[in-house]
Amino acid sequence: MQRATLKIWFLVHKWTSLVCTVFLLLLCLTGLPLIFWEEIGHLTGASPEVAPAPAGMPRANADELIERALAQYPGDVPLFFGWDDHSPSVYVNTGARPDTPPAEMHTVVMHEYTGEILPASQFNEGVMYFLYRLHTDVFVGLGGTLFLGAMALLFAAAIVSGVVLYAPFMRKLSFGTVRMGRNRRLAWLDLHNLLGIVTVAWALVVGLTGAINTLAAPMQQAWQSQQLAAFIEHYKDAPRPTELASLDAAIATARAAEPGMTPAYVSFPGTGYSGDHHYGVFMHGDTAITERLYRPVLIDAQTGALTAQPQLPSYMTALLLSQPLHFGDYGGLPLKFLWAILDLLTILVLISGLYLWWRRGSTEARITEIERGGLAPATAETP
Template sequence: MKRSTLKAWFLVHKWTSLVCTLFLLLLFATGLPLIFWEEIAHATGAEPEAEPVPAGMPRANADQLIEKALARYPGEVPLFFGWDDHGPMVYVTTGARPDTPPPEMHSVILHEYTGEILPAPSFNEGVMYFIYRLHTDVFVGLAGTLFLGAMTLLFVIAIISGVVLYAPFMRKLSFGTLRTGKSRRLAWLDLHNLLGVVTVAWALVVGLTGAINTLAKPLEQSWQAQQLGELGDRYRNAPKPSRFSSVDAAIAKARAAEPDMKPAFVSFPGTGYSGEHHYGVFMHGNTPITERITKPVLVDVETGELTAQPELPLYMSILLLSQPLHFGDYGGLPLKLLWALLDLITLFVLVSGLYLWAKRGSTETRLKELESGLVSEAPAGAMR
């Protein structure tokens, strides 16, 4: 590699690492408990449990369940009605107005068959929600989310540039070599390099899916504008609905229209998911992969007629698949444990990168070391 090229990669790696590492420490530290959010909720009693369903009992009427939830929060309107994947439970999300932001929403969990209201904390309260907000938007909304997305993109660039710089190092030493008999800095550097390159594929996956997830709101808005735009034109001059047809009937129509899928949630008009004149009954599959992909069935809220079944664009499918992959939520507890181990290793790589940067020499000295192949800049966060 030419010296000018080596220096360019070196500077890219150095400054992308330097800018993003502190934020990555926050993201990986908060991401660790979020991997086990469901398990923590179950262990602490924060996750409600429903009694088994008696044989032959029919589901409760969705409209009656919604009315029960609204009685808990008088004056609010329904926003979402959805199904829990871990038992015969449904949730009703309410707010003061259709465009209520998530931190101001309320939720009620009910037994899907008996209609009993189950004790459960609100989804936007508690320690885990605090950690979630730190991880996703540092409590400043979309601007914070997009900023963290930019930091994850810098992380990806740092990984790629680190791999490029690691290549000369591999030509001089056997893989896994730890030179513990020399300086402490050199031993830290070897361990940092080794752990960085071992986790490089996983770090790229987590970094890229994290960046994609930060674009969720803009992508959803784009889909709503493009895919629902034509439908909206038909209702452009129509007044807002004065009466709402049965949600239960809308769900039944969606089940009949997509018999090989099951409902995931229903969005109400004005929430941004189904326009101003429709229920959006979002259906999903039954396998670990297809259950992440939703297909909307739009039902007119006044007439109760099925209006459209628009297909999700590719970018929305990528978004929906990347969200669970980011937290290892595809293969149950074993995959989550692997994700947690790799998360801890990456935290060590980041911290050791800070240590190595604190003990750095001059840029010229580091370049000479790189050219000699004696030491190397490391992937995934090494900072000199």
């Protein structure tokens, strides 16, 4: 590779890394406990274990569960009704108005069969929610989310440029070489290169899926305005219904329409997920992949009639698949531990990168070091 080309790649790696490293450290540090959000909830009692359903008992009526949830927060309206795939429990999100943002919602968790209200912390409170907001939008909303997405893309550029530089740098060195006996900068450089190449595939996948996840709100808005609009066109001049059809019957209609799937959650009219006149019953499969691929079934919220079963566009499918891949929560606890280990190694890569920038020499000296396969003479740096 010519020296001029090496210099371009070196500068790309240097500046993309410098711009994003502090934010990536924030994302890695906050993302680590979020990998184990469910397990931490069980340990702290925020998400207690739910007793199995009594043998032969039918599910509680969904309309009665909604009424029970609304009694906990008088004046609220129902927003979402959903199922926990790993326990016989359901949740109901309520709010002061149909477009209540998640940070202002109330949550009631109940036993799916007995209807008992279960002890559970609110999603929008506590340490884990604080870490979640830091990780997703640094408490400034969509602007913060999109900014973090841009940092994730810079991180991907830093990874790609680092891989390009790795090959010529390691030309005369054995894989895994960490030169501890010469000076501190060389040892940190070798460690940075080793950990970087070991984690490169994981870091690139997590970085790109993180960037995709930051586009969730714009993607959902595009889907609603483009695809859903075609199904709800003839409702556009009608006021939002105040008397709703049976939710329990709407769920049964959706189950019959998609017999090979089970309901994941239901959005109420006005929440933005199914327009102003429909229940959106979002169905999914029962495997590690298909449980993330939702199929919406639109039920007229006033008559209870089936309106449509729209297909999700490819960009929404990419979003849904990227979410579990980002946090490693589709393969059970062993995969989560692997994600945590790789996260810690990436933190070391970022810290070592900052140290190397602090102990930087001239750009020309660094290019010479790469050209010589990492065997350039040591400079007059402190050992």
